[in-house]
Amino acid sequence: MEYSPSIEKLIESFEKLPSIGHKTAQRLAFYMLDQSKEEIKEFTDSIINAKNNLKFCSKCFNISDTDPCNICSNQKRDESIICVVEDVKDVLAMERTHEFNRSLSCSSWFNFSNEWNRPRRYKNKRIAIKTYGWNC
Secondary structure, eight states, rough: OOOHHHHHHHHHHHTSSTTTTTHHHHHHHHHHHSHHHHHHEEEEEEEEHHHHHHHTTTTOOOSSSSOOHHHHHHHEEEEEEEEEEHHHHHHHHHHTTOOOEEEEEEEEGOOOOHTTSOGGGGGEEEEEEESSSSSO
């Protein structure tokens, strides 16, 4: 069955999202078409707002509305140890455990080859690197 060009374009747009195949893209497209114009506007505005307002924290490279982020702004954090995680999503995972009350840094934005030359804030601090699936 062929859809109208507008529906096909909407389906193709959803297919560009990670882990979204053709059938899921169709479901999402038709779900969105069932929504009111106000709901669609609210949804699209939230995407535009996130794209315009989110930035990377200059200290830990977490995604946040503020710089520094809420984690780095917390004065109760022990900044003598830094936990380097692989991805921004891992920062949230570490935060949810409530067991690591130290500084965090996201390694996907952490350039190890230049790290020794640029940030003086890491001097005299231990770096704890959390690895997944590696035996180091």
